[in-house]
Amino acid sequence: MTEPQSALLLRRQLAELNKNPVEGFSAGLIDDSDLYRWEVLIIGPPDTLYEGGVFKAHLTFPKDxxxxxxxLKFITEIWHPNVDKNGDVCISILHEPGEDKYGYEKPEERWLxxxxxxxxxxxxxxMLADPNGDSPANVDAAKEWREDRNGEFKRKVARCVRKSQETAFE
Incomplete structure (x- = not known):
């Protein structure tokens, strides 16, 4: 049986990332037998509240x-306006392709x-460096980010960063 096109593509992307790592994250398979489930480690971007954090996330690909x-779902706890409390990431390029029924996003901002x-x-x-407060997945984090960025929001993020450092390599 030949491998589906999606598997070939994912295998190629993984090989490319291993050969030429990109600054800010690393990626690998959660389980060598499943090309559709990846684990990524995201390094908190410099000069942001997330700096120094090592956040684990899972990237799950559809068969098509x-x-x-x-x-994309964060496994490490993270406090961010565009990450819901379950860890699911909500950004335009991960939204289904085509028209946004709410008219918020242009088709070219969505998945291509x-x-x-x-x-x-x-x-x-x-997104970590520059949250989108207009379209929050975590309304509480978005409210704090807007109203108390250097107070409560900063404290919660700092706690997540510390926790991420303790659990990063478990």
Whole structure:
């Protein structure tokens, strides 16, 4: 049986990332027998509240990737306006392709088959550095980010960063 196109593509992207690592994250398979489930370690971007953090996340690809986007879920606790309390990441490029029924996002901001693990992770790192408070997945974090960025929000993020450092290599 030949490998599906999606598996070939994922295998190629993984090999490329191993050969030419991208600053800010590393990626590998959760289980060598499943190309559709990846574990990524995201390094908190410098000069942000997340600096020094090592956040573990799982990237789960649909069988029809790259026609449809993967899902990204933080396993490490993280306090961020665009990450819901279960760890699910909510950013435009991981939304299903096409028109946004709420008219909030343009189709070109949503998932496109040209995206790769690298472009997804660069978007996520950028999201950590610059949250989108207009479209929060975590309303409480978004409210604190807007109203008390250097107080309560900063304290909660600092606690997540410390915790991430303690659990990063378990």
């Amino acid at each position: 990737y790259p026609l449809r986007p993967p899902k 088959p040209i995206h790769t693990v690298e472009t997804i992770m660069i978007s996520v790192i950028s």
